[in-house]
Amino acid sequence: MQLDKLINSVQVVSVVGAPEYKEVNNITNNSAEVNEKSIFVAIKGFKTDGRKFIPDAISKGAKAIVMEDDGETPDALFVQNDVVKIVVSNSRRAFAELSCNLYGNPSRELKLIGITGSNGKTTTAFYIKNILETAGFKTGLLGTISNYIGDTKIESTLTTPESNKINQYMREMVDANYTHCVMEVSSHSLSLDRVYGLDFDYAVFTNITSDHLDFHSDFDHYLEAKKILFDSIKPSGRIIFNKDDEHWQQLLKGNQCELFSYGTVSDAMFWISNIQYDLDGTSFDLSYLQNSYHVSTKLIGKFNSYNATAAAAVGLLERILPEKVLEGIKTTPQVPGRFEVVSKGPKKVIVDYSHTADSLQKALESIHHIVKGERPIHTVFGCGGDRDKFKRPVMGTIASELSDKVYVTSDNPRSEDPLKIIEEIMEGIGSSDVVVNPDREEAIKNAICNSEDDAVILIAGKGHEDYQIINGVKSHFSDKETAIKYLEAC
Secondary structure, X not given: OEXXXXXXXXXXXXXXXXXXXXXXXXXXXXXXXXXXXXXXXXOEOOOOEXXXXXXXXXXXXXXXXXXXXXXXXXXXHHHHOOOEEEEOOOHHHHHHHHHHHHOOOHHHXXXXXXXXXXXXXXHHHHHHHHHHHHOOOOEEXXXXXXXXXXXXXXXXXXXXXXXXHHHHHHHHHHHOOOOEEEEEOOHHHHHOOOOOOOOOOEEEEOOOOOOOHHHHOOHHHHHHHHHHHHHHOOOOOEEEEEOOOOOHHHHOOOOOOEEEEEEOOOOOOEEEEXXXXXXXXXXXXXXXXXXXXXXXXXXXXXXXXXXXXXXXXXXXXXXXXXXXXXXXXXXXXXXOOOOEEEEEOOEEEEEEOOOOHHHHHHHHHHHHHHHOOOOOEEEEEOOOOOOOOOHHHHHHHHHHHHOOXXXXXXXXXXXXXXXXXXXXXXXXXXXXXXXXXXXXXXHHHHHHHOOXXXXXXXXXXXXXXXXXXXOOEEEEOOHHHHHHHHHHHO
């Protein structure tokens, strides 16, 4: 695409150089990805200032640099290297707008379904994808575990990719005749304008609890970040929201879109009742427009009745036959690391991504519902470093109150001292039997090998993740693999 045509679609403060003579086919905020037809967007991040990499991008042949000008990068640098300097007031937003336009606004050619909430985004996305595919629609998925375009699985490093990757993946979907895309939308991506300019047909709200307060500073700012998705959806879009969540009215205040509620409250449009679950799966009744359906899923827990219902709402609103919706829910495979049961003999290990206070509580309450006081419950967990510190003692309290024995260990300490994190968790630990071991593998081994034969062991926090970050070093580590190893060895 010709650069002058591309930048006509964004608000520009000033331009140095001749964009009408430049052809571009790539946009990035990572100088390592720059080629000779690239636009490099220099974003001032929280840890690194992208403007430091402008010389590197120029040396690699970038045709243009987009930046918020601070007067420190002289125009002469761009003129001498025949590189167009494009100054904008908001580099993140410009990155999103330029990415949409460079790839031909592919979100307008897809039915785009965005899912946001503190918990349940990944599972809901898997349900929706499977329902749509069961009905014959080619569907892509962008999310926490991986990004999926057909049989192609692309590693995911962010819940919601950067703007350029989102649009690149969607363009690939459109070119391959996909009709739908399901996307997890994180609060970070909303605050940082990664999804700015996307054309959402559906916005799904799962729930909201205290999370990411290291980034958003307080709950009100976190809620405002989530609200961005619903405020930005087009008037013809549809919003599907959890009416059991007390914050839904704040989140949807002033919204003029068509609203569809779900939940266990009797006035929910998609009404959930008669929830039953055990270690084999979950079943419940769903009522909508005077019709009742019995829903069953392999996925375990009361929370999965909500996730499945949100997905069913999308399917039914898409005019998919109810029997196809029910089949899609029933055949949705186990989502990696989401209340995933691993067992050998009577002993059960549950690997779950519960890394917030609310999700840990829901996971343990689900286990209590299943075992009905007849089996001991052991919990292995830690808290991530460089993240919300407020939840650490709260999670300690929850684990100790709802477990017979607790193993406090490391999660991803990142740059923090693992023992300091554990110390903050221990402030909330009550009278439960507690073992402290910062070595996560040793903690899992002890929980499995030293527990009763009929124990149920929850390994919480990392779920699908297959790595651990300690002192900034990333190493392979999988809770599931470790659990299998010691179930077989002990």
